[in-house]
Amino acid sequence: MRQIVIDTETTGLEPEKGHRIIEIGCVEMVDRQLTGNKFHKYLNPGREVEIDALAIHGITNEFLQDKPTFADILPEFLEFIRGAELVAHNADFDVSFINYEMEMVAKNTKLLDDYVSVFDTLVLARKKFPGQRNTLDAICKRYKIDLSERKLHGHGALLDAQLLAEAYLQMTGGQGNLFSDQDLSSVDMLSYKASFKTDITINKPSNLIITYANSIELTAHEALLEKIKKASKRCLWKQE
Numbered sequence: 001m002r003q004i005v006i007d008t009e010t011t012g013l014e015p016e017k018g019h020r021i022i023e024i025g026c027v028e029m030v031d032r033q034l035t036g037n038k039f040h041k042y043l044n045p046g047r048e049v050e051i052d053a054l055a056i057h058g059i060t061n062e063f064l065q066d067k068p069t070f071a072d073i074l075p076e077f078l079e080f081i082r083g084a085e086l087v088a089h090n091a092d093f094d095v096s097f098i099n100y101e102m103e104m105v106a107k108n109t110k111l112l113d114d115y116v117s118v119f120d121t122l123v124l125a126r127k128k129f130p131g132q133r134n135t136l137d138a139i140c141k142r143y144k145i146d147l148s149e150r151k152l153h154g155h156g157a158l159l160d161a162q163l164l165a166e167a168y169l170q171m172t173g174g175q176g177n178l179f180s181d182q183d184l185s186s187v188d189m190l191s192y193k194a195s196f197k198t199d200i201t202i203n204k205p206s207n208l209i210i211t212y213a214n215s216i217e218l219t220a221h222e223a224l225l226e227k228i229k230k231a232s233k234r235c236l237w238k239q240e
Contacts, residue, residue, distance in 0.1 A: 003029045004039075004080070004116070005087045005168065007160040008094045009057040012050040015100035020045030021070060022059055025158030026080060027165055029087075032173075034165060039080040040158045042067045057155045070101040082115050089136050089164050091120035121168050128171060136164060143170040 006026045012019035022045050028037040042059070044067040049059065088094045095118060099111045112118070125134035132138070140147050145166050149159055213221065 001031055002084045003087050003119075004084045005029065005161045005165040006081075006094060007088065007157040007164060008097055009059060009155060009157050010053060010097055011045050011047060012053050013093075015097050018047065019050075019097075020047060021097050021101055022049065022064055023057070023157040024073075024077065025156065025161040027158070027161050028080075028084075029165060032169060037080075038158065038161075039077060041073050041077075043070050043073065044068065071105045074102065074105055078115055084116050086112070086116045086118045087121060087164065087168055088118065089120070089125075089167075090122045091118050121164060121171065124171055136160060136167065139167045139171070143167060145170070 004026050006024070008021050008025075009023040010019050010021050021043055023042050024039065026039040028035045042064060044064050046069065049061055049064070054060065086095075095112055102109050102111060121139075122134060125139055129142070137147065137150070139145075140163055143166075145163060147163070150156075150163065
């Protein structure tokens with residue numbers, strides 16, 4: 001099963017008032033495993049970014065001036081998502097903006113539903129945690145997902161897509177270590193904020209010290225297993 005976890009940043013909240021997408025971030029999962037494939041673009045919206053939106057994502061008009069338009073990247077974007085299930089948090093927001101952008105490129109064009117199915121993690125979160133806050137931040141905190149990069153650098157479409165991928169896996173069955181086998185060096189903000197580059201990487205320890213149980217500890221362990229076996233008539237850790 002191929003899934004694309006997606007997030008967008010925009011100039012404002014309402015496409016019907018002419019607001020546009022300024023950043024798209026997508027990560028690919030196949031059979032619940034991140035593949036390392038991603039799609040990430042900043043876009044020139046052809047209009048000003050609202051102050052309230054700027055306060056959230058920090059993406060300035062000046063930074064976007066030399067970026068491609070949505071029309072420029074649409075064929076590549078559609079090729080990346082085609083045939084997948086799209087996973088988004090508050091999917092109506094992202095889908096409405098993408099559909100608006102697609103209609104701006106060509107009237108009477110196909111819309112997003114013609115290329116992908118959509119799964120909304122906000123709907124799932126509200127079912128699992130009724131009456132609670134179910135923002136991406138709140139869900140990540142609930143599952144103890146590391147938010148340090150988001151706290152340091154703020155919202156970003158690709159970073160949020162990666163966080164959402166981990167949250168989705170936790171909400172739909174749990175996953176011990178999402179990034180254990182691959183380097184997801186992903187959110188290259190160097191061209192935007194020259195002072196930092198955000199990498200999501202789990203480094204495996206190079207000098208791992210292994211301590212084995214001594215004879216006293218092994219004897220105590222065996223005694224405990226015998227105690228469990230006598231009390232419960234069986235012991236899963238002591239099969240004979």
